[in-house]
Amino acid sequence: MTPADDELARILDPSGAVVDREAREALDLKEEDLRAMYRAMALARQVDLECTALQRQGELAVYPPLLGQEAAQVGSAYALGEEDFVFPAYREVGVAIIRGIDLVEYTHFHRGTRHGGIDNPVDRRFAEVTIPIATHALHAVGWAMGTRKDGGRGCAIVYFGDGATSEGDFHEACNFAGVFKAPVIFFCQNNGWAISVPLARQTAGKIYRKADGYGFPGVRVDGNDVLAVYRATREATDRARADGTPTLIEAMTYRMGPHSTADDRSRYQPEEEIEQWRSLDPLFRFRKYLETEGAIDHAFVEQVENDAGELAAEIRTGIVEAPPRNVREIFEWTFTELPPHLTRQRDEVVAALEGEEEGAGG
Ligand SMILES: Cc1ncc(C[n+]2csc(CCOP(=O)(O)OP(=O)(O)O)c2C)c(N)n1
Numbered sequence: 218m219t220p221a222d223d224e225l226a227r228i229l230d231p232s233g234a235v236v237d238r239e240a241r242e243a244l245d246l247k248e249e250d251l252r253a254m255y256r257a258m259a260l261a262r263q264v265d266l267e268c269t270a271l272q273r274q275g276e277l278a279v280y281p282p283l284l285g286q287e288a289a290q291v292g293s294a295y296a297l298g299e300e301d302f303v304f305p306a307y308r309e310v311g312v313a314i315i316r317g318i319d320l321v322e323y324t325h326f327h328r329g330t331r332h333g334g335i336d337n338p339v340d341r342r343f344a345e346v347t348i349p350i351a352t353h354a355l356h357a358v359g360w361a362m363g364t365r366k367d368g369g370r371g372c373a374i375v376y377f378g379d380g381a382t383s384e385g386d387f388h389e390a391c392n393f394a395g396v397f398k399a400p401v402i403f404f405c406q407n408n409g410w411a412i413s414v415p416l417a418r419q420t421a422g423k424i425y426r427k428a429d430g431y432g433f434p435g436v437r438v439d440g441n442d443v444l445a446v447y448r449a450t451r452e453a454t455d456r457a458r459a460d461g462t463p464t465l466i467e468a469m470t471y472r473m474g475p476h477s478t479a480d481d482r483s484r485y486q487p488e489e490e491i492e493q494w495r496s497l498d499p500l501f502r503f504r505k506y507l508e509t510e511g512a513i514d515h516a517f518v519e520q521v522e523n524d525a526g527e528l529a530a531e532i533r534t535g536i537v538e539a540p541p542r543n544v545r546e547i548f549e550w551t552f553t554e555l556p557p558h559l560t561r562q563r564d565e566v567v568a569a570l571e572g573e574e575e576g577a578g579g
C-alpha cells in the first residue's frame with residue numbers, strides 16, 4: 218500500500234485542502250458537527266495517550282493504542298444513528314467517545330476488572346470489546362438479521378483490522394450478509410499491520426474488492442480523512458436501511474503506535490514507514506481544514522485540549538481509585554453450577570483470603 222493510492226475516496230488532501238468540493242458541499246454536516254468531530258478526535262488521542270501511560274505505570278494490564286486511527290473511527294461512528302449497533306474490536310476508543318460510552322467502565326476491561334468493558338451493551342448499542350479476531354463479524358450479522366426481521370431500521374457496524382480479513386469468520390459473515398441482506402457495515406481499518414505481519418503477507422488482493430465475491434458494494438476510502446470516512450459510512454447506512462444491502466469499507470490508515478503495550482514494534486516496523494505516515498496525521502489534516510474554513514480558532518483548540526486533559530484525568534482517577542473486585546466473581550460468571558474442581562479452588566482461595574484478613578486484623 219502507498220498513501221497516494223488513486224483508488225482512495227478522498228475529500229481532504231493531507232494538507233487539509235479540499236480536493237473534492239462537490240462531495241464536501243453535499244455532506245449534511247453543519248459547522249457544529251465539524252467541531253464535534255474534531256473534538257472527539259482530539260479527545261480520543263488524549264485518552265489513548267493516558268491509557269498507554271496508565272499501562273506503563275502498572276495500572277492497566279495491557280492496552281492497544283489507536284494512535285493514527287482517530288479519523289477512521291470518529292468519521293464512521295459520527296455517521297451512525299441512535300438505533301445502530303456497534304460491534305467493536307479492541308482498539309475502538311474513538312468510536313466509544315462518539316457513542317457516549319462511559320470511558321472509565323470501558324477502560325476497566327484493560328485493567329482486567331470487568332468482563333467485556335461496559336455494563337449495558339444492549340441499551341448502549343455498543344457490544345463488548347472483542348479480542349478474538351473477526352468472531353464479532355458474525356455477531357454483527359446476527360444482530361442485523363434479527364433487527365430487520367423485527368422491522369427495525371437500525372444497522373450494525375463491525376470494526377476489525379486488515380488481519381481479520383484472513384479469518385474464516387470474516388468470510389462467513391460476509392457471505393451470510395450478502396445472501397440474506399443483513400443491514401451491516403463491515404468496517405475494516407487497514408492499518409498496515411496485524412501485530413508484526415505486514416499487509417503484503419496477509420492478503421494478495423485488495424480488501425475492499427473482496428466484497429465483489431459476496432455480491433455487495435466494497436469501497437476504499439482514505440482513513441485519515443474524517444470527511445471521506447463519514448461520507449462512505451453514511452452512504453453505507455443509507456443502503457443498509459433501504460433494503461438491507463451490506464457494505465465493506467476499507468479505511469486506509471496506519472497504526473502509529475505499537476500493536477499493544479506488550480509489543481516491541483522496533484523489531485519489525487520500518488522507521489521510514491512511520492515517518493511517511495506522520496506527515497499524513499489525521500488530526501492535523503482536519504484542524505488545518507477547519508482553520509482555513511474559519512470553523513475553529515485558537516481558543517476552540519485550546520478549550521478542546523483542556524477538556525481532553527480533564528477527561529484523561531477522570532479516567533485515571535476512576536481506574537486508580539477503583540476498589541479491587543471480589544475474587545469470588547471469577548467463579549460466578551461462567552458456570553450456572555460450578556464443577557467440583559472449581560468449587561474446590563474457590564473454597565481454597567476464599568479460605569486463604571479470609572486467613573489473610575484475619576492475619577491483617579490480628
Ligand atoms: C482468533 C484469534 N487469533 C489470533 C489472535 C491474536 N491476535 C491478536 S491481535 C492480532 C492481529 C490482528 O490484526 P488486525 O486484524 O489487522 O487488527 P489490528 O490489531 O491491526 O487493529 C492477532 C493475530 C486473536 N486475538 N484471535
Ligand SMILES: [Mg+2]
Binds near residue numbers: 378379411
Ligand atoms: Mg491491522
